[in-house]
Amino acid sequence: MTALLPLVVLVPLLAAGGVLIASRNPVAQRFVAIGSLAIVLVVSAALLVVVDADGTLVMHVGGWQAPFGIVLVVDRLSALMLVVSAAVLLAVLVFAVGQGLTDGNDETPVSIFYPSYLVLAAGVFNAFLAGDLFNLYVGFEILLVASYVLITLGGTELRIRAGVTYIVVSLLSSLLFLAAVTMLYAATGTVTIAELSVRIAELPQDVQILLHVMLLVAFGIKAAVFPLSFWLPDSYPTAPAPVTAVFAGLLTKVGVYAIIRTETILFPTPELNPALLVVALLTLVVGILGAVAQTDLRRLLSFTLVSHIGYMILGVGLGTPEGTAAATFYIVHHIIVQTTLFLATGLIEREAGSTSLLHLGGLLKAAPVVGVLFFVPALNLAGIPPFSGFIGKLGLFEASVQEGSPLAIVVVGAGALVSLLTLYALARAWNLAFWRPLDQVRHTPEEPTEDFDDARWTGGTMTETRQRSPLMIASTTAMVVLSVALTVAAGPLYAISDRAGENLEGASYYTDSVLGGGR
Amino acid sequence: MTVSLVLLVAMAVLYACGVYLLLEKSMTRVLLGVLLLGNATNLLILLISGEPGLAPIMTDGVEESEIADPLPQALVLTAIVITFAVSAFLLALIYRSWRLAAEDDLEVDEEDVAIGTRDTNVDEPDLEELATATDFDPVDEDEEQRQARSST
Numbered sequence: 253m254t255a256l257l258p259l260v261v262l263v264p265l266l267a268a269g270g271v272l273i274a275s276r277n278p279v280a281q282r283f284v285a286i287g288s289l290a291i292v293l294v295v296s297a298a299l300l301v302v303v304d305a306d307g308t309l310v311m312h313v314g315g316w317q318a319p320f321g322i323v324l325v326v327d328r329l330s331a332l333m334l335v336v337s338a339a340v341l342l343a344v345l346v347f348a349v350g351q352g353l354t355d356g357n358d359e360t361p362v363s364i365f366y367p368s369y370l371v372l373a374a375g376v377f378n379a380f381l382a383g384d385l386f387n388l389y390v391g392f393e394i395l396l397v398a399s400y401v402l403i404t405l406g407g408t409e410l411r412i413r414a415g416v417t418y419i420v421v422s423l424l425s426s427l428l429f430l431a432a433v434t435m436l437y438a439a440t441g442t443v444t445i446a447e448l449s450v451r452i453a454e455l456p457q458d459v460q461i462l463l464h465v466m467l468l469v470a471f472g473i474k475a476a477v478f479p480l481s482f483w484l485p486d487s488y489p490t491a492p493a494p495v496t497a498v499f500a501g502l503l504t505k506v507g508v509y510a511i512i513r514t515e516t517i518l519f520p521t522p523e524l525n526p527a528l529l530v531v532a533l534l535t536l537v538v539g540i541l542g543a544v545a546q547t548d549l550r551r552l553l554s555f556t557l558v559s560h561i562g563y564m565i566l567g568v569g570l571g572t573p574e575g576t577a578a579a580t581f582y583i584v585h586h587i588i589v590q591t592t593l594f595l596a597t598g599l600i601e602r603e604a605g606s607t608s609l610l611h612l613g614g615l616l617k618a619a620p621v622v623g624v625l626f627f628v629p630a631l632n633l634a635g636i637p638p639f640s641g642f643i644g645k646l647g648l649f650e651a652s653v654q655e656g657s658p659l660a661i662v663v664v665g666a667g668a669l670v671s672l673l674t675l676y677a678l679a680r681a682w683n684l685a686f687w688r689p690l691d692q693v694r695h696t697p698e699e700p701t702e703d704f705d706d707a708r709w710t711g712g713t714m715t716e717t718r719q720r721s722p723l724m725i726a727s728t729t730a731m732v733v734l735s736v737a738l739t740v741a742a743g744p745l746y747a748i749s750d751r752a753g754e755n756l757e758g759a760s761y762y763t764d765s766v767l768g769g770g771r
Numbered sequence: 772m773t774v775s776l777v778l779l780v781a782m783a784v785l786y787a788c789g790v791y792l793l794l795e796k797s798m799t800r801v802l803l804g805v806l807l808l809g810n811a812t813n814l815l816i817l818l819i820s821g822e823p824g825l826a827p828i829m830t831d832g833v834e835e836s837e838i839a840d841p842l843p844q845a846l847v848l849t850a851i852v853i854t855f856a857v858s859a860f861l862l863a864l865i866y867r868s869w870r871l872a873a874e875d876d877l878e879v880d881e882e883d884v885a886i887g888t889r890d891t892n893v894d895e896p897d898l899e900e901l902a903t904a905t906d907f908d909p910v911d912e913d914e915e916q917r918q919a920r921s922s923t
Contacts, residue, residue, distance in 0.1 A: 386846060393853050400860055412868045416798060419864070423805055423857060424793070430850055431812050437843065438819040 253302050257311040257324045259295050260334060260377045263288045268370035275363040282349050285366045289342040289373060296334035296377075303331045304748055308755070308765035310383065319447045325383035325766055328752035329580060333380045333509055336584050339734065340501050340591050341373045343727045347595055348494035350723025364401060372398035372498070379506050383766055385433050385443045388510065392429065392474070396422050399503060402495045403487065410490050418487035425473035432466035439463065446766035449517045449759045464519045468528075471514065475507030477565055478535035481558045485542065488557075489550035489607075493598025496550065500557050501591030505583050508564045515568050516576060516756035517763075526659055528569030533663045536562030540673040549597050549607040549681055556633065556674055557590055563670075566663050567648050570655045577753030578647035581746055585640040585738055589629045592731040596626040599728060600685065602720060609681060614690030619720075623686050625728050630682060632735055634675035640738035645671060647746065773822045778814055785811035798865045802858065809854035816847040 267288030274280045303309055303326055311324040326334070348365065375395025382388040400422075404415035437443050439459055440451040452460060469480070476484040484504070488496050515528070539559025546552035564586070567579025601607050603619045616623045632639035645667065652660040738745065755761045785807050792804030820827070820843035827841035 386849075390849065397853075397856060397860070400857070404864060407867050407871075409868075409871045412864060412871065415864065416801075416868070419857075419861065420793070420801055420805070424808075426853075427808050427812050431815055434812070434816045434819060434843070434846070437846075443842075 253299075254309050254311040256295050256299060257309060257326060257381060258313070260292055260299075260381060261374050263291050263295075264370045264374040264377065268367045268374065271366045271370060272363075278352075281366050285370060286342070286345055286349065288370065289338060289345055292373070292377065293335070293338040293342055296331065296338050299326050300328075300331040300335050300748075303328055304751070308762070310766050319442055319444050319767065322387055323383035323444060323446075323766055324381045324387075325445075325762075326381060327755055327762060327765070328748060329509075329512065329756065330380045332580065332584060332748060332752060333505075334377060336587050337376050337380070337502050337505075338373075340587055340731075341369075341376070341498060343731050343734075344494050344498045344501075344591065344595070345369065346727040346730075347497070347598070347724050348492075350721040350725075350727065351492075351494060351598075353723065354719050354721040365405065368398045368401040369498075371395075372402065376502055376506055380509065383445055385436065385445055385448065388445075388513075389426070389429055389433055392506070392510075393426060395503065395506065396426065399499065403491045403499070405492060405495065414487040414490040417483050421473060421483040425470050428466060428473075429470035432463060432470055435466070436463055444766070445513065445517055446763040449520075449763050450767075452518060453521075460519065460521075461523060464514070464524060467514050467518070468511065468524065471507050471510040472531075473507075474504065475511060475561055475565075476504050476558050477531050477561055478538050478558075479531075481535065481539065481561070484558055485551050485554040488554045489548065493594065493601065497591045497594035497598065500554065500594050501587045504557065504561055505564075505587050508561065508568075508579075508583060511565070512568050512576060512579065512756070515571070517759045520571075520759050522571045525569050525571045526657075528565055529657075529659045529663055532562045532565035532569055533666050534562075535559065535565060536663070536666050536670045540670045540677070543677045544673060544680075546677075547609050549600065549609060549612075549685070550594070552609075552677060552681060553590070553593055553597060556677065559670055559674070560586055560590075560633070563645065563648055563667060566660075566667065567651065570651055570660060572651060572655050573750075573753040573757040574651035574654055575648075575753075576756050577746070577749040578644065578651045580749040580752050581640075581647055582644040584745065584749070585632075585644045585735075588731065588735045588738065589632045589641065592629040592728065592735055593626070593633060595724075595728045595731060596622065596629065599625065599720070599724060602724075604685075609684045611693060612685035613688040613693035614686075616686040621725060625725075625732055626686070627682065628732050629735055630678040634678055635671045636675070638739050640735065640742060643739065643742050643746070774818055775823045778818055778823070782811050782814040782818065785814065798861075798868065802861050802865060805861065806854070806858055809850070809858075813847050813850055813854070816843045816850060819843050 267284050270284050271281045274284065299309065308325060308327040310326075313322045313324060315321070348369070352365075372395050375391050375393070375398060377391075378394060379388055379391030382391050400415065400419050403418055404411050433443060436448060436452075439455055440448055442448055442451060452463070455463075473480045473483075488499055491499065515525075536559055539555055539557075539562060543552050543555035543559060546555060563582050564579045567575045567577075567582060569575070597607055599619075599622045600612070600615065603622055604612050604615060606612060628639075632641045635641040635645045649664045649667065652664045789804045789807030789809075789811055792800045792807060795801060795804065820840040822839070825837060825839040827839045827844060829838055
């Protein structure tokens with residue numbers, strides 16, 4: 253079974269090469285791109301089943317044993333992340349294909365888009381598989397470099413501006429991460445995560461704290477937690493709809509995943525847990541206050557994205573297996589729901605020619621299908637029962653109360669408030685965009701904003717409304733169905749998350765399975 | 772482990788200059804800052820491989836203290852390649868940005884300027900002037916082509 257592990261990274265990378273060669277043949281490109289991600293989805297689903305039944309799978313690349321060679325590790329957490337991200341990447345790819353077919357590819361030029369997208373996928377999968385800190389760094393770099401291309405796609409002025417912010421911030425976090433890896437190696441003599449977990453415990457306390465903080469800051473920038481999150485709402489909204497959707501769904505979660513690994517395996521000691529809880533609190537509150545003030549739907553969603561990262565950090569910061577399990581479930585829920593909302597926003601933009609709440613109106617009559625596709629994930633994100641958002645938040649709050657520290661209880665209070673404010677922000681968007689009669693809209697679509705800066709803050713200049721594509725509707729519908737299926741399958745899914753959380757408790761399970769039980 | 776003091780000082784200076792340049796407004800300088808930071812990190816990686824001048828070769832009769840650690844050298848190669856690729860991309864981006872606007876500056880954040888000039892009783896800075904200041908001398912497109920033609 254271990255032979256399946258490298259396939260997850262290799263197939264998208266090879267497909268990216270193939271797609272690049274076949275740049276003259278769009279039909280073959282679409283076929284190869286969708287096929288490769290479908291293969292990854294099947295493989296990772298198989299991995300999840302096997303790992304959940306038989307325990308962690310470890311692949312020693314090149315036959316070198318663990319502390320010397322590179323290892324690829326799939327435990328329950330990795331397998332779950334792989335399945336969800338493969339599903340989301342596939343759905344968004346289908347959406348992009350649909351958009352390309354109807355629009356003639358001016359938004360997403362095929363010859364660059366498909367290869368970059370597949371490389372991005374390979375980077376995400378590699379980060380989830382890495383059992384080696386340097387390999388994790390390489391995984392991050394692969395996905396980041398691909399994302400630089402995707403975020404500046406088309407090279408318009410707006411995108412270049414947004415792209416520069418994104419690229420410089422990402423570069424800084426990468427360099428910080430690389431310096432942290434180097435210093436970890438200097439202190440311990442290894443970069444294998446399992447071996448590091450054993451040796452870090454032997455280091456002096458002050459060195460541990462320094463290395464821990466460096467790693468957390470580097471991952472914190474990628475995950476967009478509060479003091480390090482300001483780049484996100486400025487850079488994500490300008491990219492094409494499918495790109496924004498996949499970035500919002502996946503890239504920040506890779507950062508959160510790295511934080512989970514850091515907190516549970518590398519530094520299982522609780523020194524920084526209170527700090528993480530405070531960061532979670534601030535991320536939750538500041539993020540959602542930003543969302544409430546937005547007039548552009550995409551910026552609004554970007555701010556809720558930042559805010560909800562706080563929930564995951566809360567789960568990690570608790571430092572209990574229940575907390576980790578709840579955070580894992582919440583990540584799965586949030587990847588799917590956030591991506592769906594951004595895809596639905598993409599559909600709204602096509603329907604109405606804008607994502608600004610100042611311009612939108614009367615959409616429920618004009619496009620009832622899009623209305624449903626926006627409404628269901630919006631309720632889900634706000635945590636209305638019986639959707640998975642409610643289950644995820646309930647799990648997090650339960651875990652916090654079990655942990656019982658006053659700080660955790662305060663964060664639970666803030667979490668409940670943020671849930672309400674999310675509902676408020678999304679309900680406002682719904683009221684304005686869908687329920688408001690078109691004749692009450694202040695700026696009618698006939699007089700679009702001309703001013704560049706103004707356009708940037710209120711949601712972009714008006715674009716022409718475009719034809720709907722059945723493929724785009726279909727893939728968004730599939731995502732909505734998937735998000736509802738999370739509720740139906742919440743029992744088994746939460747059980748897997750629970751087992752994933754237990755696996756990570758105390759790190760000994762992980763180190764034993766990578767280095768062999770003999771240690 | 773002994774570390775070369777010269778390299779250590781060079782690394783610190785590179786980091787300091789890199790951070791300074793990164794905070795500049797012009798994108799070309801930001802790129803230079805990124806390059807310096809990247810090279811500072813590369814030096815850091817190189818530093819941890821041990822005493823300078825030792826070969827990373829393990830043969831019979833060589834003590835463990837007489838070889839350099841080969842792994843950091845493998846790591847630094849990867850890091851160099853990544854920095855190289857990203858710099859190339861940033862350069863392309865800067866060029867594109869310059870072609871679009873004939874300037875390579877980041878936007879002036881008016882709020883920031885307001886905070887920076889608060890309570891100093893100095894006149895408001897001319898935002899127009901700040902926004903159009905550029906490293907490049909914006910050359911007329913036709914002028915450029917005419918020169919290119921006359922030189923061939």
